Amino acid sequence: MGSLLNPLNTTMISTALVAIGHSFGIGAADTAWLISVLYLASAVAQPVLGKLADTLGPRRVFLAGLVVVMASGLVGALAPGFGTLIVSRLLLGVGTSAAYPAAMAVLRDESRRLGRPTPRPVLARLSFAALGSAAVGPALGGLLVSVVGWRGIFAVNVPIALLAFGAALLWVPADPPRDRAADGSAPKLSLDxxxxxxxxxxxxxxxxxxxxxxxxxxxxxxxxxxxxxxxxxxxxxxxxxFIDLRMLAGNGPLLRTYIRHGLSYLLIYCVMYGYTQWLEEARGFSSGHTGLLMLPMSVTALVCSLLGARTKGLRAPLTVACLLLTAGAGILVFLSGDTPLAVLLLAGACFGAPQGLIGTSNQAAVQAYAPPESIGAAAGLQRTAQYIGAITASSLIALAYADAATDAGLHLMAAVSVVLAVLLAALTLTDRALRART
CATH class of the missing domain: 1.20.5 (Single alpha-helices involved in coiled-coils or other helix-helix interfaces)
Structure with missing residues (x-):
C-alpha cells in the first residue's frame, strides 16, 4: 500500500492538469510544475530515505513517510491557490519516497534471516503494486475529477496512507538492532x-x-x-x-541499469502526460473519457508485469519493451484530429507493456547487482534515475506544447521519442550483463 502511493500520484494527476489549469487560469507550461516538483522531491528524497532505511531501519522511515503523506493530502485538498498545490506536491514527493527503498531493505533483512535470496516472484509483487497503481492512475484520476473534482486526487492520499500506517504497525517486522560499537556504546550514524x-x-x-x-x-x-x-x-x-562512487565505477551492470531505467521512463512519461493532454485539448475528450482511453495501457502494464516476473533472464523482456516503445512512438508521429479510436487505443497499449516489463526487470537487476548492505540507497538511486527521466519528459512536453497541446507539438515529442527509443534498444542489446539468468 505504501509503495503504490508514489507511482499513483505521479500518474493520477495527468487527467487533472487541464481542470486545475482552468480552475486557476493557467496554461500547460505552468501546470507542468505540479509534475516536476513531485519528481524533484522524489529524485532527491529516494536515495536519502533509502540511506536512512539502511541506517536507522526501514520500518521507522516508512512510518514517518506516511505521516508526511497524510499531511500533504490535507494541504492539497484544502489548497486556496496554485502555490499551495505546489507545496502539497513537494510534501507528497518526500513522504511517498520512503516506501520503495524501505520495502527493498525489509526484503533484504528477511533474506538475511532466512539465509536465502529474495525470490523474484516476491519482488514482482512489490513491482506489481507500484506498476498497477501507476497504470490505473490516469483512469482513477479521471474518475475522481469527474465525480468530486480535482481536489479528490489530493484527498485520496489520506485514507490510503492511514490504512498503510495501521497495517505497517501490525505486520511490518520491527527494525533489526544495529551493531554496537566495540566499547559497547551506541553505534554512530553513517549518514554523510x-x-x-x-x-x-x-x-x-x-x-x-x-x-x-x-x-x-x-x-x-x-x-x-x-x-x-x-x-x-x-x-x-x-x-x-552517501553514494559509493567506487562501487558504482566498478559495478557496470548496476550503473547501466540506472541509465536504462531513466531513459525508459523518459519515454513512458512523455506519453503518460503528453498524450493525455493531447487527447483532452486537441481531441476534446473529457477527463473521464481520457482515463478510459488509457485503460488498455493500464491493463497491458499489469499483465506484462506478471509475465516479466516469470522470466528467468532480463535481456528478453527489456528488448521486447524497447521494440514496443519504438512502435508506440512511431504511431504517435502520425496521429491527428481524425485518427480512428482504435489507433488511439493501440498507441496507449504499446506503452503499457514496456511499463510492466521494464519495471520488474530493472528492479530484479538492482536486487541482483547492488551490494546487499546498501540496497535501500541503491533502490533509491534507481528511482532517482527514473525521476530525472520524468522531469526531462515534462520539460520536453512543455517545450513541444507551450500553452496548449496541438498536433504539431505531439508529433515533435513523438519524433524525439523515436530517436530515444532506438538509443535505448542499442544500449539494451549491447549490455553483456543482461545475458545472464537471474
Missing part, C-alpha cells in the same frame, strides 16, 4: 550529511535547468559542474559516503 547536502543541491540545480528547455538557463550548468566536482571529491575521500 555533507554528501547528502551536496547531492541535493547539485540535483536541484540540474532539475531547474531541465525544467525550462524552451529557454535554457545555460549559466546553471556552471554551478552544477562545480557542485558535482565537490561532491565527487568528497565521496571519494569520506570513509562512509
Amino acid at each position: 550529511p555533507l554528501g547528502i547536502g551536496l547531492f541535493t543541491t547539485a540535483l536541484t540545480v540540474l532539475v531547474f535547468f531541465l525544467l525550462d528547455l524552451a529557454h535554457p538557463q545555460w549559466w546553471l550548468l556552471a554551478p552544477f559542474a562545480v557542485l558535482t566536482a565537490v561532491l565527487v571529491r568528497w565521496q571519494l575521500r569520506t570513509p562512509q559516503p
Whole structure:
C-alpha cells in the first residue's frame, strides 16, 4: 500500500492538469510544475530515505513517510491557490519516497534471516503494486475529477496512507538492532550529511535547468559542474559516503541499469502526460473519457508485469519493451484530429507493456547487482534515475506544447521519442550483463 502511493500520484494527476489549469487560469507550461516538483522531491528524497532505511531501519522511515503523506493530502485538498498545490506536491514527493527503498531493505533483512535470496516472484509483487497503481492512475484520476473534482486526487492520499500506517504497525517486522560499537556504546550514524547536502543541491540545480528547455538557463550548468566536482571529491575521500562512487565505477551492470531505467521512463512519461493532454485539448475528450482511453495501457502494464516476473533472464523482456516503445512512438508521429479510436487505443497499449516489463526487470537487476548492505540507497538511486527521466519528459512536453497541446507539438515529442527509443534498444542489446539468468 505504501509503495503504490508514489507511482499513483505521479500518474493520477495527468487527467487533472487541464481542470486545475482552468480552475486557476493557467496554461500547460505552468501546470507542468505540479509534475516536476513531485519528481524533484522524489529524485532527491529516494536515495536519502533509502540511506536512512539502511541506517536507522526501514520500518521507522516508512512510518514517518506516511505521516508526511497524510499531511500533504490535507494541504492539497484544502489548497486556496496554485502555490499551495505546489507545496502539497513537494510534501507528497518526500513522504511517498520512503516506501520503495524501505520495502527493498525489509526484503533484504528477511533474506538475511532466512539465509536465502529474495525470490523474484516476491519482488514482482512489490513491482506489481507500484506498476498497477501507476497504470490505473490516469483512469482513477479521471474518475475522481469527474465525480468530486480535482481536489479528490489530493484527498485520496489520506485514507490510503492511514490504512498503510495501521497495517505497517501490525505486520511490518520491527527494525533489526544495529551493531554496537566495540566499547559497547551506541553505534554512530553513517549518514554523510555533507554528501547528502551536496547531492541535493547539485540535483536541484540540474532539475531547474531541465525544467525550462524552451529557454535554457545555460549559466546553471556552471554551478552544477562545480557542485558535482565537490561532491565527487568528497565521496571519494569520506570513509562512509552517501553514494559509493567506487562501487558504482566498478559495478557496470548496476550503473547501466540506472541509465536504462531513466531513459525508459523518459519515454513512458512523455506519453503518460503528453498524450493525455493531447487527447483532452486537441481531441476534446473529457477527463473521464481520457482515463478510459488509457485503460488498455493500464491493463497491458499489469499483465506484462506478471509475465516479466516469470522470466528467468532480463535481456528478453527489456528488448521486447524497447521494440514496443519504438512502435508506440512511431504511431504517435502520425496521429491527428481524425485518427480512428482504435489507433488511439493501440498507441496507449504499446506503452503499457514496456511499463510492466521494464519495471520488474530493472528492479530484479538492482536486487541482483547492488551490494546487499546498501540496497535501500541503491533502490533509491534507481528511482532517482527514473525521476530525472520524468522531469526531462515534462520539460520536453512543455517545450513541444507551450500553452496548449496541438498536433504539431505531439508529433515533435513523438519524433524525439523515436530517436530515444532506438538509443535505448542499442544500449539494451549491447549490455553483456543482461545475458545472464537471474
